[in-house]
Amino acid sequence: MRQIIHYLLIILRKSRLNRPITRLLVTIHNASYQLISFFASSSGTHPKHTIINYHKFFLDNIDANNTVLDIGCGKGEVARSVSQKAKEVVGIDISNKNIQLADENKTPTNLSYIVGDATTYRFNQKFDVIILSNVLEHIKNRVDFLKKLSGIAPRILIRVPMITRDWISVYKKNEGFAYRLDDTHYIEYDLHSFFKEIKEANLKILHYHINFGELYAVVQKLEK
Numbered sequence: 001m002r003q004i005i006h007y008l009l010i011i012l013r014k015s016r017l018n019r020p021i022t023r024l025l026v027t028i029h030n031a032s033y034q035l036i037s038f039f040a041s042s043s044g045t046h047p048k049h050t051i052i053n054y055h056k057f058f059l060d061n062i063d064a065n066n067t068v069l070d071i072g073c074g075k076g077e078v079a080r081s082v083s084q085k086a087k088e089v090v091g092i093d094i095s096n097k098n099i100q101l102a103d104e105n106k107t108p109t110n111l112s113y114i115v116g117d118a119t120t121y122r123f124n125q126k127f128d129v130i131i132l133s134n135v136l137e138h139i140k141n142r143v144d145f146l147k148k149l150s151g152i153a154p155r156i157l158i159r160v161p162m163i164t165r166d167w168i169s170v171y172k173k174n175e176g177f178a179y180r181l182d183d184t185h186y187i188e189y190d191l192h193s194f195f196k197e198i199k200e201a202n203l204k205i206l207h208y209h210i211n212f213g214e215l216y217a218v219v220q221k222l223e224k
Contacts, residue, residue, distance in 0.1 A: 026177045029168070033181070045077070048212075054159060055081040057216045058131055061157050062086050066128040069153060071118045072135035076102030076111075082131070083111040090127070092118050119145055127153040134214075136160050137185045146201035150221040156203070158217045163188040165213025189215060 012021060040047050049055070055078055062068055066086045070079040073091030075098050083089040092114040093099050099115045106113070114121070119139060130153040137160050139145045149156055161181055163169050169188070172179035180188055187193065198205055198219055208217035 022175075023177060026172055030178055049077060052212050052214070054133070054211075054214070054216070057159065058082055058133070058157055059085055061155075061218055062129050067125075068129045068131060069123070069127040070131040070133070071149075072132070072138070073102060073113065074098050076105060076113065078131060078133050079111060079113075080105065080108070083108040086110070086129075090114065092116050092121065094118075119148075123152055128155065129153055130156045132156060133159045134161065137187050137189070138182075140186050142186070142197055143200045146197070146203060150201065150203060155218065155220045158215075158219060160194065160215050161185070161188050162190060162210065162213050162215050164190045191215070 012018065037046060058078055059081060062082060062085060064085060064087065067088045068082055068086045068090070070076075070082065070089060070091040073079045073093045074095075076091055079089050079091035079102065087110065089108075089111045090113070091099075091102060091111070093102070094115070094117050096115050099113045102113050119141070130149050132149075136142055136145075136158060146156070163173060163179070169179050194215055194217070195205070198217075202222050203219045204222050206218045206220060208215060210216070
């Protein structure tokens with residue numbers, strides 16, 4: 001039976017049905033990722049927060065006397081973690097629902113939230129550090145956005161998804177299939193595209209590392 005199935009698969013692979021079948025399997029693969037995330041987050045918090053432990057990157061790169069702006073703060077998970085160490089934390093998110101949920105869980109007095117679009121919002125204060133945790137890939141005009149942020153804070157902590165997280169993501173893109181982790185992403189990076197955008201924004205990378213298919217970088221404005 002196994003041999004029969006094997007031969008049938010070979011016949012299908014060599015037929016005109018090869019690409020439609022591949023497209024269907026890619027669609028199933030993408031949908032399964034979204035569904036697993038949905039059901040795995042039944043407690044309200046995605047398991048990646050614990051497994052990846054990405055909060056540590058932001059905590060390791062701020063000081064106790066820092067004022068921090070968390071852009072695209074969502075429900076405030078990172079902002080709350082950082083507020084335990086930083087002097088002051090302000091979170092901003094375009095979703096009123098997210099900010100309401102963040103506010104409900106707010107306990108530190110050094111933490112506040114804003115409902116707004118960070119690409120157009122006029123901040124009335126400067127910060128020591130800006131956090132962009134899985135945010136930059138959602139921005140269309142990223143270079144202009146980064147230039148704006150460099151005038152608000154001297155240091156930016158960035159976390160972005162990489163297209164090179166596995167071979168199948170690159171294959172999907174090369175073949176014209178849907179490949180993004182989230183269809184609201186304008187880009188998923190490789191090292192070249194990330195370095196290029198940082199350079200075009202007149203920023204420099206102080207250090208970076210890659211973990212679980214994500215790029216983490218500390219960047220700051222180039223000195224004239």
